Amino acid sequence: MKARAFSYFRAATIDQALDARARAGDDARFIAGGQSLVPALSLRLQAPRLLIDITHISELRGVRREGGYLRIGALTRHCEMLSEPLIAEFAPLLHAAAPFVAHPAIRNRGTFGGSVAHADPASEFPAMTLALGAEIEIIGPSGGRRVKADDFFVDLFETALQPGELITAVFVPLFKADQRFAFDELARRRGDYALVGCGMLATSTGERIDDIRISFFSVGNTPTRVKGTEATLIGSSLGAERIAAAQAALEGDLAPPDSDEVPPAMRLHLARVLLGRMLGRLGERA
Amino acid sequence: MSGFDESLLDDADETVRVRFVVNGRKVACEVAPRETLVDCLRNALELTGTHAGCEMGACGACLVQLDGQAVHACLMFTVQADGARIDTIEGLTESGVIADLQAEFHRRNALQCGFCTPGMLVNAHELLSRVTQPSREEIRDALSGNYCRCTGYEAIVDAIDAVAKARSESGGAT
Structure with missing residues (x-):
């Protein structure tokens, strides 16, 4: 050890x-x-x-508005996701996810950029960057670039980061009045890795869903957006029938890995249960 | 310009000088970069109240305060703490800030073997400085990263709950 x-x-x-x-x-x-x-x-x-x-590099710190985005410095600690008012207002999905990230003492040290770079498929924050349509700002020997979260997570613990590069910040589109979000996860013990977890961000007109992004974690090698499921929800309200259709569509989007502890069928079942609960809650807030 | 000295790479087992303030006293140590903070506190500084349990951030026995926040001393290397303020269970005990928690743990038998107790106290101290009247649910949630293999947690939650109530009652009077 x-x-x-x-x-x-x-x-x-x-x-x-x-x-x-x-x-x-x-x-x-x-x-x-x-x-x-x-x-x-x-x-x-x-x-x-x-x-x-890199923890003493002041350029990697701080949370501020920049254009239509909230720029979250890579060194922002998990505990700041709970305490920083700008996060609560403009990236409330991250604020909602933070209490589920490990334990309080871990949250006092762990950083947002580190979690995204590590890309643990069971972690909350990498999956939330997908749900938020965030962009990852990277710097390296050949200069800086921004990569969409959709293109960032490549495989198990593998990202678009090239050798020698590091994350400087994550840009999250500012939360808007016509948007709603939900976060939840199922774990055997609070603070343990989730058996399955999910975050979602919907844009709606009245009860009608115009756009929705749903991202799961602990379901495979990478955090996973469920685009087929999203498509079943766009253009209608979140009634029981529509939610059932979305639950059925999950099977086409997720292929949970073989595991003795949590067989694929069980994980898929839990994902359906979680999705149903969360969409129900999202519908009630319309 | 760069502060990086390439000769570092040829000398991976070197020691470096680290200075910090431990329990209110300035301390300097020679440490190997790979030495964790918990090992430095226990071995070099002989502050053995900080316990090394799982050494991978799961059990919470090694919690100390780093610049006022609870952290796992097994999840950082001593060199990372250079320039920081560290308060261990010994310091918190001397200053008296957790005396009521300690008395209540004692009174309610909130420990048996006591291995987890320093971490429990550091965590409870942080919780009560952040939330004055936590629910039992919140107390349990805050303790989710602290393992106790003896008590079943009930007495620990009781003790923290009782101190929170006593503090807010006496706090109302001042």
Whole structure:
């Protein structure tokens, strides 16, 4: 349970971090909150020669409005998702998801950018960037770019991030008056990884759904948007019949992995139950 | 310009000097970068009230306050805490801020072996400084990352609940 020996460098700026990474090669890792990385090092699942601490880079901090987006700095801690008024007002889905992320002490250290970069398919925040239609701002040796969340999550713990790149911020479209959201998950114990979880964001005119984005986590190798299911809901209100049709459509969107503990049929069933509950709640708020 | 020195890579087992304020006292330590904060507190500083349990952030026995917030001392390396303020169970005990919690844990037998107790107290202290009158549900939720294998939690929740009520009653008088 002890990490292999490594060197440590605390970067003061993004340039310093990228430069250290470029010179150390692939044997270096960035560390932010470290709430997933430190256990991985202790268990020697990873054994880099150099850790580059990015938590003192002020450019990666802060939450502010920028155009039609809320710019959430990569170092924003999970606990700030609960305490920051701008998040509650303009990204309420993240505010609603935050209490479900691990335990209080983990939320005091873990960072939003770190969670998105880690891309754990059982984590809440990566899936929420999909539901929100967020964009991930990245910087690396060849400059900066923005990647849509829809294009960011590639495979198990694999993202659009290239070697040497890091996330600087996540841009979330500002929450609007004609939108509604829901978040929920099913876990055996509060704070445990969810058996299945879901977040959704709908835009509606009266009771009619004009657009809806629904994203699941703990259902496969990546956080998963269920586009076929979304399509069954657009253009009508959230009546019982419509909700049943959406539940039936889930089977075409999800292919849960084989697991002795939670067989695919069980996970699909739980996803249907969760979807039904959440759409019901969304309908009541129309 | 860059502060990164490439010779670091040839010397992976070096120690570095870390300075922080532990329980109100300035402390300097020579640590290997891979040494976790819980190991530094227990071994170098002999503050053995912080317990090393699972060493992977699941059990909560190693909670300390870092700049006023509860964190797992097993989930950070000592070098990351350079410049920070750390308060362990010893410091919180000396300052008396958790004396009522400790007395209530004692009175209600909210511990048996006591291994989890320092983490429970750090967490309860943080909860009560954030929420003055938490529901039992909120108390249980706050403790969801603290394992106790002896008590079944009921007495722990009772103790925290009682202290919250006592504090808000006496707080109303001041």
